[in-house]
Amino acid sequence: MKAGQAVRKVATPRRNSVFTSIDLDRDGKQIGYFNVPQSPHDDAWGSVQVPLAVVKNGEGPTVLIEAGNHGDEYEGPIALGELLREIDPADIRGRIIAIPAINVRAVEAGTRTSPVDGLNFNRSFPGDFNGTLTNQIAAYVNDCLFPIADYFLDLHSGGSSLMILPSAIIEPSPTPDGHRRNIRATLAFGAPTVVMVDNLGETRTSTAAANLQGLIVIGSEMAGGGLVSQDALAICRRGIRNVLKHAGVLQGEVEIPASANARVLKVPGAEGYIISDEDGVFEPITELGTVVNKGDIAGRIHFLRTPQREPLVLYHPIDGVVFAKRQPGRVRPGNCCFVLANEYPEALVEEEAGHER
Structure with a gap:
């Protein structure tokens, strides 16, 4: 082990039937699939093909990049597909492993969860090779790809139900050294907001699972609403390449625009969420990115079938910044309407990053 290198908690691969024709150790560019055997009604000995690509040139770090974790989040898969078409193995040192449509059946359907088993891929780790399709894919990533990677970049947006400030996401690591590494790599992504x-405290996400295995973890949230944002797509394109440069896999300098890392926030916990208790139509009043105070009006829920009933007024529960807001008007009890974040002191970020910002 090299001096200063983090201790890795590597998962022992469980017995499984997933197979691929891609050689993860071969130099060059390979784009294909890993196959998860399935036996539905119309395909007794079939498999689900999950897109998998490897770009390798000699020895060096491995960056694992995942997109399509939710099937209604589009900027990540688009930007990652562009990178795979454009990149020349001669321009890198090390290895890129890319899964541009990891939740492939959800990507095909344009849904957050898999239409095969109804599961949320990002609440399925560490997975189960004896489980349903979503569990099997998560288990393959957890057991077979995380152990051979040094960095993990997970590309998200708000999907159909949320609009989110285009952001790079710091996933807190369980170790101080891992936390420092995560912060440095996330700042290198170069999003306007961090x-x-x-x-x-959820432990079933892909980023949490990668953290537990000691990878350097970077997340992103690129707009949402079930749309493709040109601004967010540009941030995502640059951010992917910046992370590869930060890791030393892609040649060239990290490109940090003047607007990057201008605001660092932290979602404080449950108190930062506004959750609907009613069944009705949500009218957001506060715009995304707005600085709000506790008690400010956030929005209203209207009751269309009972016009005599006054709308329910929602109030912001804390001081903060509107990080995310619900996109569809229709709400039911338990739906998330807003997520607030607090300003995170720059000096504290620098301290946690080891003064290497």
């Missing part, structure tokens, strides 16, 4: 998010 947000620290722990998903309320």
